[in-house]
Amino acid sequence: MNRGLIRVALxxxxxxxxxxxVVAVGNTQAPTAAPATVGGVPTGMQYLYGSGEAAAASRQxxxxxxxxxxxxxxxxxxxxxxxxxxxxxxxxxxxxxGQLPCTGQPAVVLDVDETALLNTGYEYSDARGxxxxxxxxxxxxxxxDGRATRAVPGAxxxxxxxxxxxxxxxxxxxxxxxxxxxxxxxxxxAGLGPAVHGDTLFxxxxxxxxxxxxxxxxxIASRHCVVALVGDQLGDFTDLFNAGLTPAQRRAAxxxxxxATMWGNGWFVLPNPVYGTALxxxxxxxxxxxxxxxxxxxxxx
Numbered sequence: 155m156n157r158g159l160i161r162v163a164l165x166x167x168x169x170x171x172x173x174x175x176v177v178a179v180g181n182t183q184a185p186t187a188a189p190a191t192v193g194g195v196p197t198g199m200q201y202l203y204g205s206g207e208a209a210a211a212s213r214q215x216x217x218x219x220x221x222x223x224x225x226x227x228x229x230x231x232x233x234x235x236x237x238x239x240x241x242x243x244x245x246x247x248x249x250x251x252g253q254l255p256c257t258g259q260p261a262v263v264l265d266v267d268e269t270a271l272l273n274t275g276y277e278y279s280d281a282r283g284x285x286x287x288x289x290x291x292x293x294x295x296x297x298x299d300g301r302a303t304r305a306v307p308g309a310x311x312x313x314x315x316x317x318x319x320x321x322x323x324x325x326x327x328x329x330x331x332x333x334x335x336x337x338x339x340x341x342x343x344a345g346l347g348p349a350v351h352g353d354t355l356f357x358x359x360x361x362x363x364x365x366x367x368x369x370x371x372x373x374i375a376s377r378h379c380v381v382a383l384v385g386d387q388l389g390d391f392t393d394l395f396n397a398g399l400t401p402a403q404r405r406a407a408x409x410x411x412x413x414a415t416m417w418g419n420g421w422f423v424l425p426n427p428v429y430g431t432a433l434x435x436x437x438x439x440x441x442x443x444x445x446x447x448x449x450x451x452x453x454x455x
Contacts, residue, residue: 196281198427203274209307211425216308219382219422220315223262226381227319230260240383240420241375242368242392248407251392251416254375259322261378262313263371265385266327266337268426270309270346275302277428296333300340306424310345322378324354326370326390331359368393386426391416401435402442 192200202208226237238253240263246252264270276295279285313323329337334351341349349355361369367389374380388395388408395404407413417423426432 194281196428198429199277199281202268202426202428203272203277208425212306213308215384215422215424216306216312218418219262219384220312222419222422223260223316223321223381224319227260227321230256239375239380240391240416241371241380242394244372246392246394248394248410249412251394251412254380256379256381258378260320260381261322261324261374262316262382262384263324263326263374263380264309264313264383265387265390266325266329266341268306268386268428269384269390269424270306270313270325271341271344272304272306273302274304278302293330293333296329297336298340300336300343303340303344305344305346313346321381322354324356324374324378325349326356326367326374328358328365328367331357333357363393365389366393366396382420382422384422384424386424387430387432389431391421396431401439404431 190196195204229237237256239256241254243252243254267273273295275298276292279291279295285291317323325341327337331351334355334357337357338347338349338351338355341347341355351357352360356370356374358365361373363369371380371383383391385391388404395407399407413421
């Protein structure tokens with residue numbers, strides 16, 4: 155997903171960020187400084203851009219996406235029914251997340267940054283320079299030639315397989331609509347295209363709501379049957395998760411019975427420990443009182 159609103163510099167030079175892909179959650183505390191770097195590289199960046207584990211998790215998510223979508227298409231044909239879309243109804247709530255009916259050509263809607271495309275070059279610049287988020291620098295990155303980006307492991311193969319099955323691939327990103335041509339070129343250079351602004355590529359500025367994505371999702375869902383949504387932030391699925399919730403409330407909502415069956419069944423999440431709305435919560439929010447342990451063998455001062 156993309157950047158935009160806030161970037162938090164942690165102790166030791168870690169460059170974690172709060173993404174502009176989605177509106178910020180209600181929590182105003184900065185994340186506590188855990189082990190920030192190993193070998194000079196922020197630990198989140200080590201995991202996402204350098205580890206085999208992240209590559210495996212991404213491929214796992216995309217393999218699940220392909221299996222689910224093909225089963226959806228088989229059910230639609232053999233059962234002669236139109237299953238529900240992965241997009242929620244306009245009146246959906248966290249307690250009652252209704253889904254839109256399915257009409258039209260099947261489509262899969264994906265976020266771009268750290269969902270389909272890895273911004274390795276930009277994060278290298280952050281890590282090497284111990285930099286905080288700068289909107290002008292991100293603008294220059296959007297307008298770069300894309301050579302320092304790579305497709306997320308598994309994304310290229312999955313999108314090609316889905317297109318071959320008759321599924322339309324649509325990107326919904328918080329990159330700026332003024333940079334649409336650059337984003338199209340970057341996606342296509344990474345083997346993720348085609349991407350056509352207003353058809354298979356929707357960007358911040360294409361609909362009201364700023365960084366919120368529901369308005370753009372509604373446009374896409376009015377044209378297609380959105381079989382699945384793919385993202386690395388909860389706002390890639392519904393803006394309800396970013397409606398002023400505390401980190402604890404947000405976690406409870408994502409893990410609630412109302413949404414439990416969506417994950418892996420229309421909603422597919424990619425790992426991103428580098429930036430975004432997930433990186434929020436103070437010590438007491440992350441470690442509630444009933445989930446703490448004190449080592450009885452620890453040396454007492």
